[in-house]
Amino acid sequence: MRKPEPSGNKNNNSSNNKLRKGLWSPEEDDKLMNYMLNNGQGCWSDVARNAGLQRCGKSCRLRWINYLRPDLKRGAFSPQEEELIIHLHSLLGNRWSQIAARLPGRTDNEIKNFWNSTVKKRLKNLSSSSTTSPNTSDSSFELKDTVEARHNIPRRQENGMFSTSNYLQDSSPTSIQSNALNHMIRPFPAMLDHSGLNNMFGSNGFLNPSPSSCNMTQMGNNMVGDHGLFGEVTAVLGANIGIEGELFVPPLENVSTEEISYKTDQRALLHDRYNMQSNNNMSYLMSNNLNSHNISNTSMKAENGDHHHGVENYFQAELTVGEWDLEDLMKDVSSSFPFLDFQLE
DNA sequence: AATGACTTCAACCGCACGGGC
DNA sequence: TGCCCGTGCGGTTGAAGTCAT
Numbered sequence: 212m213r214k215p216e217p218s219g220n221k222n223n224n225s226s227n228n229k230l231r232k233g234l235w236s237p238e239e240d241d242k243l244m245n246y247m248l249n250n251g252q253g254c255w256s257d258v259a260r261n262a263g264l265q266r267c268g269k270s271c272r273l274r275w276i277n278y279l280r281p282d283l284k285r286g287a288f289s290p291q292e293e294e295l296i297i298h299l300h301s302l303l304g305n306r307w308s309q310i311a312a313r314l315p316g317r318t319d320n321e322i323k324n325f326w327n328s329t330v331k332k333r334l335k336n337l338s339s340s341s342t343t344s345p346n347t348s349d350s351s352f353e354l355k356d357t358v359e360a361r362h363n364i365p366r367r368q369e370n371g372m373f374s375t376s377n378y379l380q381d382s383s384p385t386s387i388q389s390n391a392l393n394h395m396i397r398p399f400p401a402m403l404d405h406s407g408l409n410n411m412f413g414s415n416g417f418l419n420p421s422p423s424s425c426n427m428t429q430m431g432n433n434m435v436g437d438h439g440l441f442g443e444v445t446a447v448l449g450a451n452i453g454i455e456g457e458l459f460v461p462p463l464e465n466v467s468t469e470e471i472s473y474k475t476d477q478r479a480l481l482h483d484r485y486n487m488q489s490n491n492n493m494s495y496l497m498s499n500n501l502n503s504h505n506i507s508n509t510s511m512k513a514e515n516g517d518h519h520h521g522v523e524n525y526f527q528a529e530l531t532v533g534e535w536d537l538e539d540l541m542k543d544v545s546s547s548f549p550f551l552d553f554q555l556e
Numbered sequence: 557a558a559t560g561a562c563t564t565c566a567a568c569c570g571c572a573c574g575g576g577c
Numbered sequence: 578t579g580c581c582c583g584t585g586c587g588g589t590t591g592a593a594g595t596c597a598t
Contacts, residue, residue: 232567232568233566233567233568233592234566234567234592235566235567254582254583254584255583255584256582256583268583268584269568269569269583269584269585270567270568272584272585273566273567273568274566274567276585277565277566277567278566305587305588306586306587307586307587308585308586308587319585319586319587320565320566320567320587321565323565323587323588324564324565324566325564325565327564327565327588328563328564328565329563329564332563
């Protein structure tokens with residue numbers, strides 16, 4: 212958190228044009244919230260100016276997206292969300308915005324922080340416990356009980372590759388990481404026996420648990436597809452992540468046709484909706500209509516066509532993923548992880 | 557109670573990208 | 578074509594909170 216500017220600067224518009232930095236005051240929040248509710252999102256620098264805020268547009272955008280948005284779900288991550296994050300991270304890497312797009316009400320910043328604090332810490336604990344207890348068959352080993360352990364399969368990177376250093380990114384690959392990975396992949400001892408860690412998690416492969424959709428060219432020659440292990444991986448992951456249909460990953464959808472208004476009374480509606488959802492996250496995630504984003508279903512209509520575009524754009528931006536790699540990846544995933552109900556357009 | 561270490565998370569920074577001119 | 582501007586993203590920072598001693 213940044214130290215707020217001295218409050219004396221706050222309203223001293225005429226004599227001090229310096230933009231404020233640091234924590235937002237409740238007054239600033241009110242100004243931004245009121246402006247956004249009444250005018251919707253436009254050019255952020257205009258928002259900052261017109262709302263009477265001595266902030267840069269970027270800061271306003273961040274504040275709105277990460278804190279003031281009415282559809283934000285506050286509070287701790289549910290185990291289901293945690294599981295989903297870990298799984299998605301194993302697929303997408305540090306693409307926080309894309310992960311966030313699949314976790315309604317959560318922001319990329321929130322997920323990023325969660326990952327960097329909670330999940331990384333657990334992985335570190337995991338690796339340190341592994342150094343003190345080299346016998347991985349030790350019954351005290353708790354990996355099987357941790358959600359991250361269930362999902363830390365090698366993940367594809369932007370270039371379609373993965374490396375061991377992705378799990379603990381704060382340092383170059385070390386024995387710690389190797390130890391952690393050793394734990395993560397314990398379900399596949401045969402794979403290690405035959406190929407070794409480096410071969411399995413080499414720099415030019417993506418572990419695809421489905422033999423049928425396995426692109427051996429892409430995977431490169433370090434993979435061990437000929438050991439019949441993909442089926443085993445599928446079985447293990449299937450058993451741990453859940454049976455088919457248990458885990459639903461919200462699809463990204465373009466809701467550009469929706470008419471949305473954020474008038475105050477409707478905010479309450481949104482809050483109710485999201486409160487309901489947070490009470491039953493899993494059923495929410497499993498809902499076929501994760502078109503809970505489809506807010507038009509709540510009969511919300513824009514009162515002013517000029518006003519709704521900003522919010523609409525926001526939803527559209529949040530929900531739409533047009534990136535070829537992600538779509539390909541998700542298609543790949545949907546075929547490779549049949550127990551995940553990916554619903555891609 | 558004091559204090560130092562550790563954790564959390566809001567906010568900033570720099571970069572990349574795309575659109576408009 | 579190149580420049581400018583707005584936006585979005587991911588990495589990083591650092592104050593506040595919490596925990597351990």
